[in-house]
Amino acid sequence: MSDYIPQVDDYVRWTRKNGSVDEGWVYFKCDETISIEVGVKDKPKCQYTKNEKHKKIHILVCCQSFLWNELEYVKNRRENHFTEYKSQTDRYLDIQ
DSSP: OOOOOOOTTEEEEEEOTTSOEEEEEEEEEOSSEEEEEEEEEEOOOSTTTTTOSOOEEEEEEEEEGGGGGGEEEEEESOSTTOOOBOSSTTOBOOOO
16 A cells, blocks of 8 residues: 555556556646546637637546555656646646
8 A cells, every 4th residue: 555645747657456557647636536637639620619728628537535545656747847838838748
């Protein structure tokens, strides 16, 4: 059992008991849950999205706090050496 407590901008790998694995950046955190960004894609260009300031769809999975022991910390992006940004201000690019 891990004592790891996830933080926003940590990159984590979540291996569930059934063997499925998700990994990505911690996007949101509160006492009860985190959301992990597992993908990003462009919004479709159509009449409904043409005036929106947010141009990306963020694919998130939720992980409840009682499951945080299944998370593996990989790295974080709080360091100052990242210089490129994603579609949202103050959010770093995913490392490929």
